[in-house]
Amino acid sequence: MISLAEENYLKSIYHLSQAGSKSVLTNELAEAMNTKAASVTDMIKKLSTKEFISYEKYYGVNLTAKGKAVALSVIRKHRLWETFLVEKLAFSWDEVHEVAEQLEHIQSKRLIEKLDEYLGFPKVDPHGDPIPDNNGKIKALQQVMLATLKPGADSTIVAVRDSDSHLLKYLDKIGARPGKIIKVIEREEYDGSMEVSINNQRFFLSKEVSENILVNA
Amino acid sequence: MISLAEENYLKSIYHLSQAGSKSVLTNELAEAMNTKAASVTDMIKKLSTKEFISYEKYYGVNLTAKGKAVALSVIRKHRLWETFLVEKLAFSWDEVHEVAEQLEHIQSKRLIEKLDEYLGFPKVDPHGDPIPDNNGKIKALQQVMLATLKPGADSTIVAVRDSDSHLLKYLDKIGARPGKIIKVIEREEYDGSMEVSINNQRFFLSKEVSENILVNA
């Protein structure tokens, strides 16, 4: 008995608590959920009563084991559906997110088991993000922002952080996909931009872009 | 701008108006939607304002062209997803309905186009029901209830009316699937039950069952 809105909040809390290691604050969550702080407080209370999160007034929230399990199950579904859309329906990389946001809420254990099997039990989704298993176990990838690499370093792209469709389209165009090798040629200190090579082609990436590309540590 | 509840109402109205040829009455709809007449009246007003139905107080509703288009689009999605579940994910016939009830509300034109293509542009779903095309055209099958056939007649099963999972399981067990040939051996007048043969095996079917099996006219 968990609503769509509740699932989305739990998923967001999970992602935000992965980013920083502290409690997730009301305003952070409001921004992530595209809503107002007051609405977040309402929902937080509900989730807390249902014991999906622990909540200390004015000091943010943390997922309980129960809440984390829900979040990971939603993420699992999201990533399996994204894989399906790209591998089977020939969606391109940048088109899948919105649709997967809907599909992730379909309730049917059997469906997800069958889908997983149909896809050959994939370990990562098309963005390179790991797919949690049936028990909510997820392999933490050793990933760092491309932005942090020094000139001369080369590394494999494992994931893209933002799911903004303009970014994904751009990355697709220059061939910056998970699995690809990327090499840092030069880095400008004053604005954090860098020149890189992918497939033996050179590109300039702004700091915004290079912070969104995650590579092997 | 159409909600899940609205889509479900329109779908139900469509199905009910296929069954009988008159306006769909509030109580019929209430029963079909598993809700109360007062709730139906509320929703009917909203759908009427939005011009999905025409509504005469106390005399029931009819779909407008606009409303029919929505209903058929939902039905199209439902039937394509059912086909996917059975053909690709190896669901059995009787398991798909519930899941398809959820999947039919996913909003993405592109997804449905791709799914249709992936399935090879099927014309009927696993229950033998026709799949409306992209423009909402649906081929009306010439179908009659098995219950109306006379002894000696043989005919091809084209669809099953009720989607109750017990019924579907039972029909699956005796091999009564769309495409199969069924022959009426004998019919009891007093209770409407009949003896039939499928795959050269004989079965007794109650009137309830034989009214739910639809065959070629």
Add this chain to the structure above:
DNA sequence: ATATTATTTTAGGCTTGTCTAAAATAATAT
């Protein structure tokens, strides 16, 4: 240590979709 600023919560209200109980209307039986 206190004042200012930023964040969070509370209070009260809105919409959607549901409900029950009562009133209105239509259908049916005498």
Add this chain to the structure above:
DNA sequence: ATATTATTTTAGACAAGCCTAAAATAATAT
């Protein structure tokens, strides 16, 4: 033609999830 019964609508209420504006609390600056 009128009374009874069945159906439908109205009225008023409620939960979920959101909102704005105001109040409370925490963080920060002096």
